[in-house]
Amino acid sequence: xxxxxxxxxxxxxxxxxxxxxxxxxxxxxxxxxxxxxxxxxxxxxxxxxxxxxxxxxxxxxxxxxxxxxxxxxxxxxxxxxxxxxxxxxxxxxxxxxxxxxxxxxxxxxxxxxxxxxxxxxxxxxxxxxxxxxxxxxxxxxxxxxxxxxxxxxxxxxxxxxxxxxxxxxxxxxxxxxxxxxxxxxxx
Amino acid sequence: xxxxxxxxxxxxxxxxxxxxxxxxxxxxxxxxxxxxxxxxxxxxxxxxxxxxxxxxxxxxxxxxxxxxxxxxxxxxxxxxxxxxxxxxxxxxxxxxxxxxxxxxxxxxxxxxxxxxxxxxxxxxxxxxxxxxxxxxxxxxxxxxxxxxxxxxxxxxxxxxxxxxxxxxxxxxxxxxxxxxxxxxxxxxxxxxxxxxxxxxxxxxxxxxxxxxxxxxxxxxxxxxxxxxxxxxxxxxxxxxxxxxxxxxxxxxxxxxxxxxxxxxxxxxxxxxxxxxxxxxxxxxxxxxxxxxxxxxxxxxxxxxxxxxxxxxxxxxxxxxxxxxxxxxxxxxxxxxxxxxxxxxxxxxxxxxxxxxxxxxxxxxxxxxxxxxxxxxxxxxxxxxxxxxxxxxxxxxxxxxxxxxxxxxxxxxxxxxxxxxxxxxxxxxxxxxxxxxxxxxxxxxxxxxxxxxxxxxxxxxxxxxxxxxxxxxxxxxxxxxxxxxxxxxxxxxxxxxxxxxxxxxxx
Numbered sequence: 001x002x003x004x005x006x007x008x009x010x011x012x013x014x015x016x017x018x019x020x021x022x023x024x025x026x027x028x029x030x031x032x033x034x035x036x037x038x039x040x041x042x043x044x045x046x047x048x049x050x051x052x053x054x055x056x057x058x059x060x061x062x063x064x065x066x067x068x069x070x071x072x073x074x075x076x077x078x079x080x081x082x083x084x085x086x087x088x089x090x091x092x093x094x095x096x097x098x099x100x101x102x103x104x105x106x107x108x109x110x111x112x113x114x115x116x117x118x119x120x121x122x123x124x125x126x127x128x129x130x131x132x133x134x135x136x137x138x139x140x141x142x143x144x145x146x147x148x149x150x151x152x153x154x155x156x157x158x159x160x161x162x163x164x165x166x167x168x169x170x171x172x173x174x175x176x177x178x179x180x181x182x183x184x185x186x187x
Numbered sequence: 188x189x190x191x192x193x194x195x196x197x198x199x200x201x202x203x204x205x206x207x208x209x210x211x212x213x214x215x216x217x218x219x220x221x222x223x224x225x226x227x228x229x230x231x232x233x234x235x236x237x238x239x240x241x242x243x244x245x246x247x248x249x250x251x252x253x254x255x256x257x258x259x260x261x262x263x264x265x266x267x268x269x270x271x272x273x274x275x276x277x278x279x280x281x282x283x284x285x286x287x288x289x290x291x292x293x294x295x296x297x298x299x300x301x302x303x304x305x306x307x308x309x310x311x312x313x314x315x316x317x318x319x320x321x322x323x324x325x326x327x328x329x330x331x332x333x334x335x336x337x338x339x340x341x342x343x344x345x346x347x348x349x350x351x352x353x354x355x356x357x358x359x360x361x362x363x364x365x366x367x368x369x370x371x372x373x374x375x376x377x378x379x380x381x382x383x384x385x386x387x388x389x390x391x392x393x394x395x396x397x398x399x400x401x402x403x404x405x406x407x408x409x410x411x412x413x414x415x416x417x418x419x420x421x422x423x424x425x426x427x428x429x430x431x432x433x434x435x436x437x438x439x440x441x442x443x444x445x446x447x448x449x450x451x452x453x454x455x456x457x458x459x460x461x462x463x464x465x466x467x468x469x470x471x472x473x474x475x476x477x478x479x480x481x482x483x484x485x486x487x488x489x490x491x492x493x494x495x496x497x498x499x500x501x502x503x504x505x506x507x508x509x510x511x512x513x514x515x516x517x518x519x520x521x522x523x524x525x526x527x528x529x530x531x532x533x534x535x536x537x538x539x540x541x542x543x544x545x546x547x548x549x550x551x552x553x554x555x556x557x558x559x560x561x562x563x564x565x566x567x568x569x570x571x572x573x574x575x576x577x578x579x580x581x582x583x584x585x586x587x588x589x590x591x592x593x594x595x596x597x598x599x600x601x602x603x604x605x606x607x608x609x610x611x612x613x614x615x616x617x618x619x620x621x622x623x624x625x626x627x628x629x630x631x632x633x634x635x636x637x638x639x640x641x642x643x644x645x646x647x648x649x650x651x652x653x654x655x656x657x658x659x660x661x662x663x664x665x666x667x668x669x670x671x672x673x674x675x676x677x678x679x680x681x682x683x684x685x686x687x688x689x690x691x692x693x
Contacts, residue, residue, distance in 0.1 A: 092515055094323065128316070128520035136525045138543055141258050141295035144265030145279035152275060152283050152391075162274045163388035166325030168380060 071118055079114075081107055083183055087176045090183075094173075099182055242449045246477040247457070248413050249405030252420065253398045254430040255374065255438040256299045262373055262397030263290030263333065270436050274390040282395040284328035289523050296371060296397040297340070297545050299429035301529065303399055304341025304369050305551050306423050313529050313547075315340045317371075317521040322514060325389050326376035334400075336518050339370035340527070346403070347559060348419035349577060350411060359574055364416055365404040374398050393437075399430065405444060410473035414466045417441055421466070422558040422580060434465050441469055445476045447484065455480070455490060460504055462496040472497040476504050561586075569593065569600035578608060584622035585612070588629050595633035598640045606636065610653055627656050663687065 086097060086106075097103050149162055158165040176183065261268055266279040281288035304311050316338040319331040344366035349359050376394035378387045401420065407413050421439060424430040432439040446457035460476050463469045475497075480490050495504040530536075532548045556564070562576040565586070571579075579586040589607050593600050611632070615625060639649045654662045663684070670683050 088515070092321075092517065129522055129525060131522075131525040134525045135543065136292060136527050138294035138297065138545070139260075139265070139291045140542065141260055141293055142265065143260050143267045145281075146266035146277045148280075149273070149275040149278065152278060152280075155283075155285075160388060162276075163379070163390055164275070164325075166378070166387040166389050168382070168385050168387050170323060 071120075073118065079110070081110065083176075086183055090181075091173045097183070244447050244477075244481050245450045246408050246445065246447045246473075246480075247405045247454060248407040248409070248473055248477075249444040249457075250401075250403045250407070250413055250416065251442045251444070252401040252403070252417065253372075253374075253440040253442075254303075254401065254420075254424055254432055256296050256397035256399060257428060257430050257438075258293060258295045258299065258397060260293055261395040262293050262296050262371065264288075264395055265291075266395070268396050269392070272392055274388075275392065277392040278394065282328075282391055284330075290333060290521075292524065292527070293397060294542070294545065297527065297529075298550060299397075299427075300340045300369060300371050300399050301545060301547055301550050302427050302554060303401070303424065303429050304344065305547070305554060306427055306557055307341070307344035307346055307366050307369070307401070309341035309344030309366060309369060311341050311529060311547050312338055313531075313534070314338065315370075315527045315529075317524045317527070318518050319521050321517045321519075324375070324378075325387055326378045326391075326394065328376070328391065328394065332373050332375065333521055333524070334372035335370035337520075339368040340529075341369040342367070344369070346416060346420060346423075348412075348416045349573075350415040351574075357574075359577065362407075362412060362415075364406050367402040367404055368400075369402075370400050372398050372400055405446075410470035410477070413441075413443060413473050414470040417469060418466050418581070419558065426555055426558055426561075428555075443469065443473050443476070445473055445480065446490070447477060447480045455484075456492050458490060458492065458504075459494045460497055461494060461507065462498075464499065468497060468499050471499075471502060472504060475502060479504065569604070571601060571604045575604050575608060578612070579604075582612065582615075582622060588622055588625075591629035592633045592636070595630060596636045596640070598636045603636060606632065610650070614657055626658060627653065631656065 081103075086103060089095065090097065097106070153159045153162060153164070156164050173179065255268075256262070258268055260266060261279075261282065264279040264281040266282055267277045269277060279288075281290065301311055315335055317333055318336045320334050320336065321331040323330060345363050346366055347361055347363045349361050352358050352360050374393050374396040376389055376391040378389055380387050403416070407416065417439075421432040421434075424432040424439075430438060434440075441463050443460045443463070444457045445460060446455040448455040458476065458480070460472050463472050476495070483490055494507045496507045497504050529545050529547055531546060535544065535546060558580050562573065562580055565571060565576040565579060566573055579589055585607070588611075589600075589604065592607070593603055596603065611625065611627060614620075615622065635649055635652060638644045639646060644652075651662050651666070655666065666687060667680055667683050670678060670687075671680065
């Protein structure tokens with residue numbers, strides 16, 4: 001957890017707030033040397049997790065004494081992302097990479113995430129939500145909301161008789177060859 | 188002809204027979220079709236062998252049905268579910284996808300999905316997960332739809348339906364189609380296209396309403412079978428009360444995946460047919476699409492993997508402009524919703540809040556009699572034919588009418604059914620009336636049939652009375668004429684008419 005206040009960076013580590021030196025490109029991992037990879041073992045993790053959901057004392061608790069395991073750092077293969085993939089991403093997510101700097105930022109982000117491959121996850125069930133041990137709250141089938149069309153329509157630039165206005169259908173992005181984009185420069 | 192077979196592009200990979208698990212291909216929504224067993228009973232649809240020396244064609248039809256859950260509020264928010272309402276009046280902040288809003292699952296929707304799963308013989312997954320399916324469209328304000336792609340609520344069920352086969356359509360056969368899965372998902376809003384001003388009007392009243400998506404295996408081979416299966420599903424949903432399943436109001440939407448191939452060869456390219464508004468149009472749309480694909484392939488063309496809309500006025504399918512080729516939905520787990528855990532009496536933990544728990548066994552005990560069970564009961568109780576019980580349940584309210592008449596008359600139910608099906612139903616159909624709107628009440632019919640039983644009146648006389656009751660003026664005049672003759676003209680005809688009408692309206 002990072003709280004920024006008055007130009008200083010406060011980094012929560014090991015359950016205590018520590019003042020970290022402000023540095024321009026400081027990463028989340030604070031003062032740790034970039035060469036050291038670490039994993040946090042499932043540190044006797046049952047306490048605090050098995051409690052009933054919503055126990056206010058336990059919610060938001062960080063382990064006081066985490067255990068760290070040093071993992072051998074293997075150089076990860078650098079995967080090159082192809083122009084087709086960038087075109088596909090631009091089309092799907094409607095982002096504009098704009099220039100090579102944007103492309104490089106994406107590649108760096110992929111490399112950063114690839115660090116996860118250094119972890120041995122054999123026999124570990126994949127977690128797709130930190131809420132997995134929470135109970136899904138079931139709401140009763142009562143009408144509690146609605147009737148605020150005026151408020152909602154106020155957000156829209158154009159409305160017609162209480163309807164939102166949108167362009168007529170999806171306009172697909174033109175094909176790579178027909179677009180004016182820096183991606184056209186073949187690598 | 189061999190050339191056309193060679194040119195047919197195989198976009199759907201081959202599956203080993205019975206290898207159903209291979210169906211689930213990652214992010215792509217286009218699922219590969221599994222070869223169902225080509226039963227010997229399944230005759231080649233549409234193109235008889237020997238015509239122009241072409242091998243017979245077999246069609247493969249798979250259905251994806253979206254049924255709107257009958258609940259007071261929406262799936263993840265507390266806004267009301269109602270068909271016709273002022274635009275954007277039933278929309279909460281979550282439905283409009285305003286930042287900072289979170290989904291809260293509706294318990295009634297979960298129960299409806301479990302009921303439907305149990306009624307369709309599915310195995311209910313005690314743990315199911317929610318995912319996000321991303322695509323851009325103006326009626327989807329969030330840019331994604333919350334659905335259950337990885338692990339749905341119910342899987343591996345079956346639906347049995349009956350249809351009339353044979354040249355005279357008088358032989359009833361029962362077929363079964365397997366249900367791949369039933370999942371909970373959100374509905375999108377409604378978009379009204381204004382081509383004149385080149386804009387779309389968006390109404391979010393429907394956005395966020397709970398839907399049950401029922402995915403069937405591609406085991407049907409004609410529009411008729413598909414229509415019969417959908418009709419049976421509609422009856423089941425209405426009996427359970429989990430959905431009112433009125434196709435005209437959009438509460439039941441069917442998308443059909445259609446492809447054709449020669450028996451023994453690999454499956455052909457499939458197209459998806461959308462925008463079907465009634466069961467009748469469903470059969471026509473599928474049959475048209477099958478014919479179109481056969482004609483296309485026989486003329487040496489290829490079938491493209493596309494989405495087509497059914498135009499009911501022209502009776503044909505046309506390619507949909509708005510659907511871009513192959514969609515990548517970028518499925519991701521819904522981060523705001525933990526897994527949905529369902530319990531049965533064995534696994535129910537002690538001291539749990541009754542409201543927070545959905546008990547599968549509790550729901551199973553309270554399932555009403557399904558249509559198939561009710562048909563069997565009707566046959567056993569009244570001795571009528573299975574075809575008759577089928578028709579009785581098919582028409583809304585007809586079974587209740589029949590039972591009410593039987594209760595009030597001494598006539599044998601087997602004879603009553605004849606009157607109901609031949610005289611009553613034929614008339615209602617001709618004048619497009621529902622049973623509720625019938626001019627003949629069950630009491631009246633029972634009285635009439637009693638008179639017939641006692642021999643007070645003849646069969647033809649009873650038929651004439653029915654005609655008059657239905658409003659046939661000619662017969663009424665004939666009766667007046669009869670009265671005149673008997674009284675040798677000494678009676679005021681207007682008075683006679685008044686008395687007769689009064690007696691008949693009782």
